[in-house]
Amino acid sequence: xxxxxTDGEGxxxxxxxxxxxxxxxxxxxxxLRRKTISSQSRYCSKGIHVPDSSVxxxxxxxxxxxxxxxxxxxxxxxxxxxxxxxxxxxRLQLPENVILACPESDKITxxxxxxxxxxxxxxxxxxxxxTLYLENEKSLPALIGQIKSFPVVIKPSLSRxxxxxxxxxxxxxxxxxxxxxEKQYAGNPALAFPSMVQEKIVGPGTGLFSLYxxxxxxxxxxxxxxxxxxxxxxxxxxxxxxxxxxxxxxxSDKLLRSxxxxxxxMIEFKRDxxxxxxxxxxxxxxxxxxxxxxxxxxxxxxxxxxxxxQGKKIHPMQSNYKTGHEMKWILGLLDHFLILLKNRxxxxxxxxxxxxxxxxxFDVFDSNDIAPFVWELRExxxxxxxKKK
Numbered sequence: 448x449x450x451x452x453t454d455g456e457g458x459x460x461x462x463x464x465x466x467x468x469x470x471x472x473x474x475x476x477x478x479l480r481r482k483t484i485s486s487q488s489r490y491c492s493k494g495i496h497v498p499d500s501s502v503x504x505x506x507x508x509x510x511x512x513x514x515x516x517x518x519x520x521x522x523x524x525x526x527x528x529x530x531x532x533x534x535x536x537x538r539l540q541l542p543e544n545v546i547l548a549c550p551e552s553d554k555i556t557x558x559x560x561x562x563x564x565x566x567x568x569x570x571x572x573x574x575x576x577x578t579l580y581l582e583n584e585k586s587l588p589a590l591i592g593q594i595k596s597f598p599v600v601i602k603p604s605l606s607r608x609x610x611x612x613x614x615x616x617x618x619x620x621x622x623x624x625x626x627x628x629e630k631q632y633a634g635n636p637a638l639a640f641p642s643m644v645q646e647k648i649v650g651p652g653t654g655l656f657s658l659y660x661x662x663x664x665x666x667x668x669x670x671x672x673x674x675x676x677x678x679x680x681x682x683x684x685x686x687x688x689x690x691x692x693x694x695x696x697x698x699s700d701k702l703l704r705s706x707x708x709x710x711x712x713m714i715e716f717k718r719d720x721x722x723x724x725x726x727x728x729x730x731x732x733x734x735x736x737x738x739x740x741x742x743x744x745x746x747x748x749x750x751x752x753x754x755x756x757q758g759k760k761i762h763p764m765q766s767n768y769k770t771g772h773e774m775k776w777i778l779g780l781l782d783h784f785l786i787l788l789k790n791r792x793x794x795x796x797x798x799x800x801x802x803x804x805x806x807x808x809f810d811v812f813d814s815n816d817i818a819p820f821v822w823e824l825r826e827x828x829x830x831x832x833x834k835k836k
Contacts, residue, residue, distance in 0.1 A: 449473045449519055450753070453511070453534075454526040455483030455494065458776065458810055461819055462739040463524060464488045466749040475518055477511065484811065484826075487818040493518075501607070501614040504533035512537055515545055522546045522756060524749075526734055529607050529614055531555055546756050550710050550732060557706045558730040562604040562641050565727075571705060573698050574724045576600070576645040583639050584632040591625060594644065598623045601631060604641040621647070648726050650718040655695045656741055657712050658751050658761075659703045665761045666751050667691060667699075668741040668768055676783045684779035686737045688744045688772045692716075694725050702730065711752055740774040743808045773807040777820075778827050 450467055452460050455478035468474045468490020476486040477497045486494025495514055500507035511534060515523060523545065525531045535552045549555065558564055568575050579590045603617035617637035622628035622644075632638050651671060658666040669692065674685035699714040713735040715728040734748065741748055745768040755761055812820040 448521040448753070448757075449475065450522045450524060451475045451477065451511070451515060451518070451520045452485065452524045452526060453477050453497075453530045455485035455491075457526055457736070458484070459734045459736055459738040460485040460526045461488060461811065462742060463526065463734060463749040465490050465739075465813070465816060466742055466747055467753060470750050470753075472753070475514070475520065477514070482822070484819045484823050487822040489816050489818065500529050500533040501616065504529075504609075504614070508533045508537045512540055515541060520545060522548055522753060524548045524752075528555075528559055528731065528733060531733060532607070532609070532614075548710070548752065548756055550708060554706050554708060555732050558702075558708075558712070558732050559606070560604050561602055561643060561729060564730055565643065567705065568702065568727050571701055573702065573727055574719075575727050576648050578646075579644045581632075581638075581642050581644065583641070587629065587632045590644070591628070594625075594628075596646070597625075597628075598647050599628065600645045600647050601628070601638070602643045602645060603637045604643070608637060608640050648717045648719050648728075650720045650726075652715065652717050652728070653689065653692060653695065653725075654735065654737070655692070655699050655714045655716065656735060656746075656748065657699060657703065657714070658748060658755060659708045659710065659712060660755070660761075661707055661709055662704050663763055664696065664700060665755065665763050666746055666748065667696060667764075668744065668746040668748075669695070670737055670740055673773065674780060674783050676779050677786055678783055682779060683737055684776045684783050686740055686774055688740060688768065688770050690770050692725065698725065698727065702727075708732075710755075711748055737774065737810070739808075739810050740772070741768070743774060744769040744772050774810055775807055776810040777812055778823060779810075 450472050452463050454460050455476040461484050464474050464476060464485045465488055474491050475493050476491050477495045479499055481494045481496045497510050498507050525534050531549045534547060538547050562580055565575050565578055579593060581587060598621050601620045601622060607614035607616055615637060620631060622631055654670050656668045657664050669689050670686045671689050672683040672686050675681045676684050695716050711734055713731045716725040717728055719726050751761060811823050
């Protein structure tokens with residue numbers, strides 16, 4: 448089959464390209480440049496330049512539609528939330544036989560809109576952090592007295608807010624005092640839209656990944672973040688496969704079942720050290736950054752999703768994957784240690800010992816498909832050179 452994978456800049460796109468290319472599918476990768484980390488893979492047939500969907504999602508969607516018709520694409524695999532939102536409106540404009548591999552907009556919004564997600568979780572009796580809901584920055588004065596302790600977490604409702612045909616990117620931030628909280632709401636344009644102020648949950652973070660079919664998990668996998676960039680919390684640079692947590696599997700099933708979900712999803716939790724409960728953090732209705740870890744441990748989500756979309760029978764499977772296996776993103780791990788070294792929090796040889804730890808694999812580096820790592824390394828060194836100028 449001919450499969451179009453969007454957002455070739457991402458490591459999850461590279462993982463999907465390798466997975467589906469190895470299965471014999473003809474892979475086309477789009478990106479802001481023709482050459483991306485994913486299009487450099489030996490398993491990519493063609494890299495295609497497309498405009499930035501955050502600048503003009505209508506133009507982006509139309510060009511994807513044109514590429515689909517021109518190349519005879521069978522399945523479009525949107526790899527980011529931004530692409531999903533841009534492409535969902537043209538679902539009916541695509542040729543009848545083309546599959547857009549993401550749920551409809553209303554289902555995506557039910558889980559990706561954090562305000563709606565947490566309110567749904569409360570109705571379902573799912574544990575969440577203590578949360579205050581704000582319509583905009585003007586809501587803060589009336590609610591600020593309810594905050595009893597700091598630091599707090601500030602979460603915009605959406606990771607990207609639609610504005611003027613494009614998107615405003617938002618981020619999760621923290622406030623250590625009333626003054627910092629007021630300052631953020633006064634100066635952050637993303638907080639002019641719905642947001643939340645939450646208590647900060649301390650405890651191990653665990654991601655549960657699922658291929659879900661309306662009322663059941665077809666495949667599940669779980670990991671924990673061991674190191675992040677920045678070290679205080681962010682993108683996972685070292686992660687490990689862990690056994691399934693029954694509570695998290697049950698909660699995820701309840702949540703996905705409630706919206707009649709079909710497709711892949713990542714449900715993220717933190718196990719609160721105070722009461723031992725798994726608190727819901729967020730849900731992403733798309734592939735996740737550590738996708739390669741699941742594939743390396745025996746749960747090939749991209750291949751399973753394509754089989755599912757084609758109507759092939761998939762027997763539900765749970766926990767039959769390799770646990771205790773670590774995956775490392777070398778350049779992300781390097782950044783992690785450079786930050787620690789700068790802050791004098793890490794010994795100099797720790798990076799080498801961590802990279803070469805046994806029973807581990809790599810995210811981007813693959814000796815049988817080396818070009819993506821070479822590409823990433825060249826881009827990394829180029830960015831360092833520009834910073835020095």
